[in-house]
Every structure is written in C-alpha cells, then in structure tokens.
Amino acid sequence: MAVAIVRAVEAVSSVVLGKEEQIRLAVACMIARGHLLIEDLPGMGKTTLAHALAKVFSLDYRRVQFTSDMLPADILGVSVFDPERREFHLRQGPVFTQLLLADEINRATPKTQGALLEAMEERQVTLDGETRTLPEPFFVIATQNPITQAGTFPLPESQLDRFLMRISLGYPSAETERELLAGSDRRDQALSMKPVLGVAELMQSMAQVEKVHASPDLIDYIQRLMAHSRNSGLFTAGLSPRAGLGLLRAARAWALLAGNDYVTPEDVQVVLGPVTAHRLQGSAGGGPESSTRQLLESVPVVRRH
Amino acid sequence: MARLYQVPHHAFMWLLLAVLMATLPHLMRAPGWMMVVVPVLLCWRFLVQRGRLRMPGKIIRATLMVVAVLATLYSYGTLLGPEAGVALLVVAFALKTLEMFRLRDAYVVIILACFVLATTFLFNRDPLTTVYVGVVLVLVMAALVGINHAQSGASSWGHLRLGGALVLQALPLMMVLFVLVPRFPPLWNMQLNPERARTGMSDSMAPGEISNLSRSAEPAFRVEFEGEVPPPALRYWRGLTYSWFDGRRWSQAAPQHTARLEYVRFPDEATPPWYASLLSARGEPEWRYRVIMERTGRQWLYALSVPFTDKSGVGVARDKRLVSRFEIDSTFDYRVESYRFPVAVEGLEEWERQLNVSLPSSGNLRTRRLAEQWHQEAGSDRAFIDRLLRWFNEEPFFYTLEPPLLAEDTVDDFIFRSRRGFCEHYSSAFAFMLRAAGIPARIVAGYQGGELNRLGNHLMVRQYDAHVWVEAWLPAQGWVEFDPTAAVAPSRVEFGLDQALSDFGEQAGGFGANLRRNPLFSRLSHMTDYMDFVWSKWVLGYNQDSQFEILSRLLGQVNPQRIAVALVLAGGGVVLLVLGWVLWRSRTPGLSWWQKEHGRMLRLLNNRGVPLTQGTSPQGMVDAVAVSYPSAARLLQDWQRCYEHMAYRRPGQDPELLRRQLVLLRRKAAVAMRGAPRLMDKEA
CATH class of the missing domain: 3.40.50.300 (P-loop containing nucleotide triphosphate hydrolases)
Structure with missing residues (x-):
C-alpha cells in the first residue's frame, strides 16, 4: 500500500x-x-x-x-x-x-x-x-x-x-x-x-496511518516539545493539544510514506515545521521557521534526566 | 472612619475557629462568666462578618474592656500570676477580634492566637494537649495563608492543607531546636495556685485521708528498672515517715525535732556520721531504677528502701528516704540505687528513741493495757510483734474503703468495736500498740505496688496505690518494716487494691474500677500510659541535666562553640532534608537503560568533538559521525538501528541482546574514533 x-x-x-x-x-x-x-x-x-x-x-x-x-x-x-x-x-x-x-x-x-x-x-x-x-x-x-x-x-x-x-x-x-x-x-x-x-x-492508507506505532519514548518527546513551546518563553503562546495530536498524526503519516510501521524522532522533526509554524508566533520576533528550528534544537530527543 | 478591612471569607472561618479552639482549654478552667462572655464575643464577630451586626464603637469597646478587667480582678483577687493573667489575656483576645479594622489587626489576632496557645502549656503538658495545640496551630496557619492568598482563589481546604504542610515542615527544625538550644533554669518561679498544685501524700495523716486518695487513678510516678523488676510484695515506695502522734493525727516530727541539722544530707554537704556508716556498710545495690515523677508541689521523693542517688539537689534523709531541696513543681526524674542492710548499721539516738515511743499522755487506755500485757507475755519484742500480726490476721478485721466514723479514742474504738478500716487504721493501731509496749515505731507513708506495663517495661504507680505501713526499731536489725494491712488483707500487697477490696466484698472506686477490670480497657490504658511514660521521659523530663548528658554523648564535650556548630549543621541538615524531599516528590520518572545508554553515546560523541545540538536525533548523530569520522559511520548506523528497536519500534527483539549489542557497538565506536583522525582535523 x-x-x-x-x-x-x-x-x-x-x-x-x-x-x-x-x-x-x-x-x-x-x-x-x-x-x-x-x-x-x-x-x-x-x-x-x-x-x-x-x-x-x-x-x-x-x-x-x-x-x-x-x-x-x-x-x-x-x-x-x-x-x-x-x-x-x-x-x-x-x-x-x-x-x-x-x-x-x-x-x-x-x-x-x-x-x-x-x-x-x-x-x-x-x-x-x-x-x-x-x-x-x-x-x-x-x-x-x-x-x-x-x-x-x-x-x-x-x-x-x-x-x-x-x-x-x-x-x-x-x-x-x-x-x-x-x-x-x-x-x-x-x-x-x-x-x-x-x-x-x-x-x-488513511486507516493505516492510525496503526503506525508510536512508542512511549516518542510520545514523551512530543510531550516535551509541547511543554517547551509553552514554558520556554520562545513563543507568545504555546502549542495547543490539538497541535500536539496533529503533530503525532502527521509524523505517523510521514513514517508510513517512508515505509515504516513506527514513528521515529526524525519523522517528528520533519513534520514539526509545517505542522507548527503557522500556529506559533515567536516572542522575540523572527520568522516562524526560525522559531521552530529553535524549538527543535533546544529539546533533547531522548530524555536526559 | 477608615474603610473596614474585610477578612477574606475563607480565612475568616479558619481564624474564628482557631480563636475559639485556642481559648477553649482556658475556658474550661476559667470562671463561669468567661464561659459565656468569650463565645458571645466570638458570635458577635461572626455576625459582623455576615453583615448582621456592626463592630462595636469606641465607647462600647472601652467599657467591655474595663468590665473584663474588673471581672477578672473579682474572680481571682489579682491580675498577676499565671491564672489571672491568662484569663485576662483570653478575654482581651476575644475582644480584639471585635477590633479587626485593618489588615494589621488581623495579623495581631493571629500572633495573639499563637501566644494564647502557648500559654496552654502553663497548665497542661500531656501529649493530648500537645496534639491539640498542634491542630489549632494548623488552623491559625490556614487563616494566615488565607489572608495572604485572598486573590489566589484556592479553596479553604487548600489553605488548610498548605497550613498543615507549613507546620509539618517546621516540625523537624523544632525538634533540632528542642534538643540543642541550651536550657536555662526558669528566670522566675511560676507560682500556680499552691493548694491545687499539691497532690499525693501529705505531710500528716488522719484516718480517712489515705482512703480518699485511693479513689483517684491519677498517676503518681513511673519507674523504669535497669534489670530485674522487684516482685509486688517488695514494691514498698517510701515517701516519708510520720513519727509524731497527737491522738488522732500522725505527722512528720514533733516541732522540737524538725530543725535537726543532720536530718537530711545533700550531696554537696559534709557527711554526718549516720550517712558515713550507711555508705561504708552498703554492698551491691539490690535495685537500680529511674523514677519519673509527676508534679506534687512537695519535697519528698519516692524510692525503695534504702535509696541513694547522685541527682543534684536531692538528699538522703536519716529515715532512709529521698528529699528534694525544692518543691517538685514539674515532671521530675531521678536515678536511684537501693541497698539492703541486714543488720543495724546506725545507732538510735536518744532523741530519736524518745520521739518514736512517745504517745499522748491520755486516751486509748484499753489498747495501752492490752499492749503492755501482751508484751510481758511474749517475752521479746519480736514475739510480741508476731503475735500482734497473727491477731490482726485471725480476728475478724475487715479491709474497707469506707470505714465507720471513730469515737474520740480512735484506736480503742477501732480495735475493740468497729474493726473495719483501711491501711491507715491498721498502721496507726499497730504503731500505737508497739509504742505502748515501749518499742520505737513510726508510720511510713508512700505507695505500695504499681502496675507493670509490658510495653515500656515500666511500673506505673497511681494514687490508688497510696499506702502506709509501720517501721519498728529492733536493736539487732535496726529499723524493720512491718505491714499490718498485709496481715489483714494479704491480697492488697500481692494483687493490689481492687483485688483486696473485692476479697472483702467491696468494689473500689465504682465505675472507674469496673473499667479497670475490663481487659480491653486495661490494654488501652496500658498503651496510653506507655505513651505518657515516653512523653514524660523524653519530652517533659528533658531538662538541663538530661540535655547536658545527651549533648555530651553527642558532641563529646559541651561548650558554646560546639553547640553553635551542631545547631547550624543540624538545622541546615533539616532544611536540606525537607528541600530534598520536596524535590524528590516532584522528580521525573527515572531513565530507562536505553535512555542512559543514549546519554553515554552522546557524551562519547561530544568528547570526540562531533558537532551535535540538544535536538540531534539518533539518525542525526549517525549523519554527523559520517561527516566527522567516516570509519565509525557503520558502527553508528548499527547502533542507531538497535536503539530504534528498543526505543521506537514495536517490542519484539530480545531486550537483553539489544542491550549487549548497544554497549558493544558503543565501545567499538569509541575505539574506532580514537584510532581514526577526525576528517575535519585533516582538512584543517
């Protein structure tokens, strides 16, 4: 498929x-x-x-x-x-x-x-x-x-x-x-x-997207991205839960397109910009793309502590 | 008039409840008018908050205050002293709530509430009161939180929780301060109402007084033995002796003998001959124990015969008992060693002999004649005493808490007519007969028995264990104790008062005694007694001496510098502990092994100078290594695949295998990167 x-x-x-x-x-x-x-x-x-x-x-x-x-x-x-x-x-x-x-x-x-x-x-x-x-x-x-x-x-x-x-x-x-x-x-x-x-x-294929596996580690990564968008002060307003759900769905679809039945952090990173850029407003000025890049770079993919 | 400060609703309810509960223990002791006035004032304040009433004006407030002062003066006769002072404080405190115009006034009420709470301990220091004060303190804190968090919109339960947390967090620090802050002897002596403060044995005895004491189940003292606990028949706790008989009342000594200098020997005084002979004759102590005594307001202490102690301020009296230099007005504890002297080691001074055979010049003639006659028949003092005891045992004498009233010649009337009596009747008659026969004899007053509490392995002696017995001078043996009550009712000594009375068909103390016989209640009372014991021993009994003892064990040497350092260290430690606990509570769940492994790989790459950002994904790590260390790229690729299996794929692979592979690949990568120069270095 x-x-x-x-x-x-x-x-x-x-x-x-x-x-x-x-x-x-x-x-x-x-x-x-x-x-x-x-x-x-x-x-x-x-x-x-x-x-x-x-x-x-x-x-x-x-x-x-x-x-x-x-x-x-x-x-x-x-x-x-x-x-x-x-x-x-x-x-x-x-x-x-x-x-x-x-x-x-x-x-x-x-x-x-x-x-x-x-x-x-x-x-x-x-x-x-x-x-x-x-x-x-x-x-x-x-x-x-x-x-x-x-x-x-x-x-x-x-x-x-x-x-x-x-x-x-x-x-x-x-x-x-x-x-x-x-x-x-x-x-x-x-x-x-x-x-x-x-x-x-x-x-x-739409039904298949739903079945793509998202492991607890990955969910944790998305959660930390969401939390960082809200707490870091990078943005005037953080991402909504709807944005989080959308991010996970988009990452699943991207994984499916790549031929995988599981989501990797790379999938999330690829779709993060398109999914979130139009919902975020950088608090320090600068374009939305640079804000999401900042978000990506400051949230560790794997929990450190 | 300035705008009225409105206490936030949540805070107000806690504040009013705290005020009510802080005053409650005082109201129970206070004169009747306060029981009415204080609740009425608080109700008034409540209705003001509800908007039903207005705050009283200046004139009404001033009038109320003057009336309160006068009423206190009228009830107590003074405004000074703890009782009157606290009563005045409580009324003024209730009045202050009607004066909360500003935020500042609310703070004053809160501080006053803490102060009124603290005064509770002037009158009552048992564990239950302490818990009660703690609970009210939480309420006060909740009110304080409520006043400060007016805007936060948290519920009143939230305030209460926060208040409770504040108090709980303060507890460890409080304990450190309790143990370490130096204790000073009181700067002034709190003179509580002397009549009410005196309990237990008095310095004289008339028929009916001991039996009155026997109706009380109040604790007298507790004893903690080092080693063996003596059997019930040996538990005679001497408190004092009565040597002077005026025909009805036995008292300590005739007026002309009280001032004898050598009578009591305190540790820092010169050693009189009688004390020296006792010291030189004593062998190994028979019992070693610690007595924790309740407040009595008197100077004599209780111990088994013959007691010695090294407690400062406590001396040994010539009649083999312990005497404190000051009146015991708070919980008091002392260590005792008791020795047995099988033969007379000290002589009987002539004044002492005369005192102990003296009888009123008239009265009780029948008894005197009977004693003289029997003494002649018996031939020796010892035989005479044995005959008397046998006689008490065989004749129909009754042991009772409610003896009939006796006529003027109390001994005659008792021996020949009523024959119903309590220990004071038997001891009095016995000592009288010995003296009538010319044998020196005196009454010993104290307690007999005590209940063994298995929980603390300590003896609990209560007021109903109060007892008197007799001591007679036998030339070869010295002072020998005899218990005529034991001859009449042997079970009194073996099993205690309840059993002895029921042997004679009588029930002691009504309801209370019935409860005591209930096994469930008795277990419960053992538990509360144990709690009380621990409390008295470690909290109330923690005074200058025991602090010095504990501190020198903890610090090696007690000096201000060491105490200061210990205070800072322990206080800081407690603060760190509380902080650590708070952090630990909000900690994130621990890392899984593969997350830790990922961290190790990240550190390795960082050390090797691979350019990575916070957000580099595992695939990104592979790509970065492929640029910096092409030779290690394959290993990183494999590592990343294993990691992906563990962290992101559906579970399927054997985790143990993956783990070993991850570790192996990381080590190989480390080696490969060490061997190969970085690509970028080469370019540079």
Whole structure:
C-alpha cells in the first residue's frame, strides 16, 4: 500500500517539478486526514499542485476562487424555491465535494472564511436548520498569498489552527526553471493526469496511518516539545493539544510514506515545521521557521534526566 | 472612619475557629462568666462578618474592656500570676477580634492566637494537649495563608492543607531546636495556685485521708528498672515517715525535732556520721531504677528502701528516704540505687528513741493495757510483734474503703468495736500498740505496688496505690518494716487494691474500677500510659541535666562553640532534608537503560568533538559521525538501528541482546574514533 502512495508522490512530482519534499508533505497531510494550507506568492505552482493531488487520487473536486465580495452561500449552497414543485430545495455549494481547492482564501471576508473553516472542522454543513454531512473523504487545500499583499484578510490564529500543515513552495532551482520553461503548460498537464490511486485505497492508507506505532519514548518527546513551546518563553503562546495530536498524526503519516510501521524522532522533526509554524508566533520576533528550528534544537530527543 | 478591612471569607472561618479552639482549654478552667462572655464575643464577630451586626464603637469597646478587667480582678483577687493573667489575656483576645479594622489587626489576632496557645502549656503538658495545640496551630496557619492568598482563589481546604504542610515542615527544625538550644533554669518561679498544685501524700495523716486518695487513678510516678523488676510484695515506695502522734493525727516530727541539722544530707554537704556508716556498710545495690515523677508541689521523693542517688539537689534523709531541696513543681526524674542492710548499721539516738515511743499522755487506755500485757507475755519484742500480726490476721478485721466514723479514742474504738478500716487504721493501731509496749515505731507513708506495663517495661504507680505501713526499731536489725494491712488483707500487697477490696466484698472506686477490670480497657490504658511514660521521659523530663548528658554523648564535650556548630549543621541538615524531599516528590520518572545508554553515546560523541545540538536525533548523530569520522559511520548506523528497536519500534527483539549489542557497538565506536583522525582535523 505504501508503495502505491509513493507512486502517487512520484506522479505528482513529474508535474510539479523539483518540489518532492513539499509533495510528500502534502500527501502525508492528506492521509493524516488534515487540511492543507499552501502559502506563497502568486504563480509559484500552488494551484497546479492542488490540481495534481486531486487528479492523482481520482478525487471528486471543485475549485473556488475566493474574492472579497464572496458570501458564505457561494460556498455552502443556497435554498431556492422550485415553482413547479412548490417547495424549497437546496442547491449545494462547491463545498459538497471530496477535495475543495480554496484558492486565495485570504481574499475573502472573515465571514466567508469562517463558513468554510467551520465546515472543515465539523465535516458537516448546517443550512436552514438542516445538517448535511460532507462526503468522505473531505479535504480542503487552501492557497493564500502572504499577508503583505494588498487587499487580503489574514486568517486569525484560531482558524489557522484548523489546518494540519502549512507549506510553501518557493522559487524553483535553476535547472527546474529551465525544464519548466522548455515544457508545456503545467496546469494542462495536471488536469490531464491519470489517477494512480482509487479513493478506496486512499481511505485504506488513511486507516493505516492510525496503526503506525508510536512508542512511549516518542510520545514523551512530543510531550516535551509541547511543554517547551509553552514554558520556554520562545513563543507568545504555546502549542495547543490539538497541535500536539496533529503533530503525532502527521509524523505517523510521514513514517508510513517512508515505509515504516513506527514513528521515529526524525519523522517528528520533519513534520514539526509545517505542522507548527503557522500556529506559533515567536516572542522575540523572527520568522516562524526560525522559531521552530529553535524549538527543535533546544529539546533533547531522548530524555536526559 | 477608615474603610473596614474585610477578612477574606475563607480565612475568616479558619481564624474564628482557631480563636475559639485556642481559648477553649482556658475556658474550661476559667470562671463561669468567661464561659459565656468569650463565645458571645466570638458570635458577635461572626455576625459582623455576615453583615448582621456592626463592630462595636469606641465607647462600647472601652467599657467591655474595663468590665473584663474588673471581672477578672473579682474572680481571682489579682491580675498577676499565671491564672489571672491568662484569663485576662483570653478575654482581651476575644475582644480584639471585635477590633479587626485593618489588615494589621488581623495579623495581631493571629500572633495573639499563637501566644494564647502557648500559654496552654502553663497548665497542661500531656501529649493530648500537645496534639491539640498542634491542630489549632494548623488552623491559625490556614487563616494566615488565607489572608495572604485572598486573590489566589484556592479553596479553604487548600489553605488548610498548605497550613498543615507549613507546620509539618517546621516540625523537624523544632525538634533540632528542642534538643540543642541550651536550657536555662526558669528566670522566675511560676507560682500556680499552691493548694491545687499539691497532690499525693501529705505531710500528716488522719484516718480517712489515705482512703480518699485511693479513689483517684491519677498517676503518681513511673519507674523504669535497669534489670530485674522487684516482685509486688517488695514494691514498698517510701515517701516519708510520720513519727509524731497527737491522738488522732500522725505527722512528720514533733516541732522540737524538725530543725535537726543532720536530718537530711545533700550531696554537696559534709557527711554526718549516720550517712558515713550507711555508705561504708552498703554492698551491691539490690535495685537500680529511674523514677519519673509527676508534679506534687512537695519535697519528698519516692524510692525503695534504702535509696541513694547522685541527682543534684536531692538528699538522703536519716529515715532512709529521698528529699528534694525544692518543691517538685514539674515532671521530675531521678536515678536511684537501693541497698539492703541486714543488720543495724546506725545507732538510735536518744532523741530519736524518745520521739518514736512517745504517745499522748491520755486516751486509748484499753489498747495501752492490752499492749503492755501482751508484751510481758511474749517475752521479746519480736514475739510480741508476731503475735500482734497473727491477731490482726485471725480476728475478724475487715479491709474497707469506707470505714465507720471513730469515737474520740480512735484506736480503742477501732480495735475493740468497729474493726473495719483501711491501711491507715491498721498502721496507726499497730504503731500505737508497739509504742505502748515501749518499742520505737513510726508510720511510713508512700505507695505500695504499681502496675507493670509490658510495653515500656515500666511500673506505673497511681494514687490508688497510696499506702502506709509501720517501721519498728529492733536493736539487732535496726529499723524493720512491718505491714499490718498485709496481715489483714494479704491480697492488697500481692494483687493490689481492687483485688483486696473485692476479697472483702467491696468494689473500689465504682465505675472507674469496673473499667479497670475490663481487659480491653486495661490494654488501652496500658498503651496510653506507655505513651505518657515516653512523653514524660523524653519530652517533659528533658531538662538541663538530661540535655547536658545527651549533648555530651553527642558532641563529646559541651561548650558554646560546639553547640553553635551542631545547631547550624543540624538545622541546615533539616532544611536540606525537607528541600530534598520536596524535590524528590516532584522528580521525573527515572531513565530507562536505553535512555542512559543514549546519554553515554552522546557524551562519547561530544568528547570526540562531533558537532551535535540538544535536538540531534539518533539518525542525526549517525549523519554527523559520517561527516566527522567516516570509519565509525557503520558502527553508528548499527547502533542507531538497535536503539530504534528498543526505543521506537514495536517490542519484539530480545531486550537483553539489544542491550549487549548497544554497549558493544558503543565501545567499538569509541575505539574506532580514537584510532581514526577526525576528517575535519585533516582538512584543517
């Protein structure tokens, strides 16, 4: 099974060039049942990556381009009156899908963001007093521009917390850049990709993630990381228990991708940045990445006393 | 008026309870009006806290105080002395609670509570009181915590727990101070009410007085023997002798003889001839023991005949008993060696002989005649005494706690009519008859018997063991003890008062004695007695002398420098112990062997200069070694795999095998790294 997942990673890599690490993280995030936030400047391949992921797992997906005049109904759906049958019926919004691409989520107003984020957490939508469950699996891959861009509504911490991981792609290397320029349009390539994995297999690997062994020593390491984030004074606010659970789940998924049935501290260290960077604010200034690196370096992997 | 300080609710309840409990032991002794006034004042304060009443104004407070002073003056006749002083303190203390306007006043109440608590020990020092004071102290501390933690929102139980912890943590330090801080003799003498303070045997005896004493189960003294404990029949504890008889009352000596200088010999005085002859004739001591005596307010001490002691301030009297230079007004302990003298070693002075045969010039004529007649018939003193004892034994004499009242000629009336009496009646009649026959005789007063407590292996002598017997001068043997009571009721000596009385169809002491016969109660009372014994011996009996003894055993030599050093060391030790305990309580669980092994590997790599940070994972260690020491990389890789098996994988491999491999690989890696120069060094 792990092999199939690895093939999926390879397939996506053939479209999104030179970003194998990020792709693995994205896949790990999905099989850990987490939502993914891709943050980067426009034109870095965020949407292409999202398309490719949807295609490769043959997921039913919709894409929503967020704008500042969008309303919650534009995402969740709306009740319309059917004059023939003389009753209201729900026209489902784009959220009723297996994979939702929320492009440039920080361009929408907080109200609309809130509607989506609630659906992400509860995996259900309540419309006109009627609760509807979202399809299974349900992923949100949101992309956003860095908040320094004009005309954006930054996501508040509480909503950032709903995303299991945040990754950014970054500029391609020189070689990748040349390859990119020589090849055909990446977006078209992504859209024409063949599925590698069925939904059932994806669900199976999600179930497998839960079974990856996390030893007491490893749990202890994660606990000490959490405690250090709260007590060291490195951050204005420490990591929440939800972040801790997410970290363990992400590490399990990463271990599974690496072909192991147990989690090692290295797995934790790899996913720590993507899982926690967007939840932490360094108290001494400095970027979130440098804060998590500091966290990693100051917590001993093995208890010393 | 300044804004009223509101004691935090939690703290207030503890504070009021502490005030009530601190005053309670005093209220039990205090005059009736205080029993009413103090609770009423505290209720008032309670209602103020509840908002039902207001604090009294200045005039009311001043009036209350004046009335309290006058009432105390009226009840005690004075404001000085411990009893009146403490009574005044307690009322003023209760009044102070109605004056808590500021935070400062609350602190004053807390400090006063501690002081009032301390005064409890002026009147009562038994273990139960001490525990009680400890409990109230915890309450006071809880109130103090509550006042200071008003904002923390901890519950009142939390305050109580913290208060208790504070007191408990102070205990070891208290013990160090108790043992080490030098004890001084009291700077002033606490004169408690002298009448109430005197207990036990008095310096004279009239019919009915000993039997009254026999109704009390209060402890008189305890004895701890070194070696063998004497059998019941030999447990005659001499306290004093009565040589003067005025027809009804026996007392210590005639007025003209009391001032005899050679009568008592104290250790630091010159040796009179009678003492010297006793000293030179004594052989091996028959009994060695330590007596721990309750407060009596009198000077005489109790011991088996013939006692010697090296206790300072205690002398031996000519009538073979121990006398203290001062009145015994607190628990007192002394070591005694008792010797037996089979023959007379000291002579009988003429004044002594006259004193001990003298009788009132008139009265009790029938008895006198009978004694003279029998003495002539018997032929010798010894035969006469034997006949008398036999007579007491065979004639229908009754042993009873409730003898009938006697007519003016008490001895005649007793011997020829009532024939019902307690030890004082028999001894009095016996001594009278001996004197009437011209044999020097006197009454010995003290205690007979004592209950052996197996827990402490000590004898407990209680007031109901009070006894008097007779001592007669026989020219060859000297003073010889005879017990006419034993002739009447032999079981008194063998089995104690209860048994003797029940032999004569009487029950001693009603309810109390019935309880004493209950085996469960008797075991319980043995336990409490043992506790009391240990308490008196080690806590109350810990005075200047025993401190010196213990300190010289601990320090070798007692001088201020050594005591200071010991205080600092022991105090510091206690603080460290408490600190260590607190740290130990909050310690993290110990490391597993593989975590320790990981630590060793980390130290090895650090020593070899492999660049590592705190957060380097085992795989990171492998990578770092691969850079610094390529030759050891394989070993590190294997080590890491083993470690992963132990720490992170599902258990499956044999831990013992993994352990050996880990150790082996680490040693090999150490060797490999020592042999190979570091890659970086080469580059440099």
